Amino acid sequence: MKPFEKFLNDTLGTKELLETYLELRQEFQRLGFSENDLENPPTYSPMMMRLFHKFGDTQKALFNQVKDYGFDITFTELIEYMKPLMEKINELTPLEKNGDIKRRNQRDED
Secondary structure: OOHHHHHHHHOHHHHHHHHHHHHHHHHHHHHOOEOHHHOOOOOOOHHHHHHHHHHHHHHHHHHHHHHHOOOOOOHHHHHHHHHHHHHHHHHHOOOEOOOOHHHHHHHHHO
16 A cells, blocks of 8 residues: 555545545436436536535645645546545445436436
8 A cells, every 4th residue: 555545544535525426426316317427417406516616626635635745646646546435436326227317308208
């Protein structure tokens, strides 16, 4: 384990980032999104946008915190560290399986 990974395991910033990501996934579930919808969202709820910006701000702050503590890390390394943690959240908060929300909404209107 790299020194910065040990730090990230114990910092509250990592927990906050993951909590925000979980809230964002839950919002996607509430809206009925599929994984395909995430590539080009058909709608943007105010909550979704608030969480998206909070996630980005928290991610940036966490990266700066790690750098401020003197760890030699790139932003890509932070992303790679977070990826398996976020994939676990994805497993716990599955999105719709088929199609995209636009097609589902069109079917509902018919």
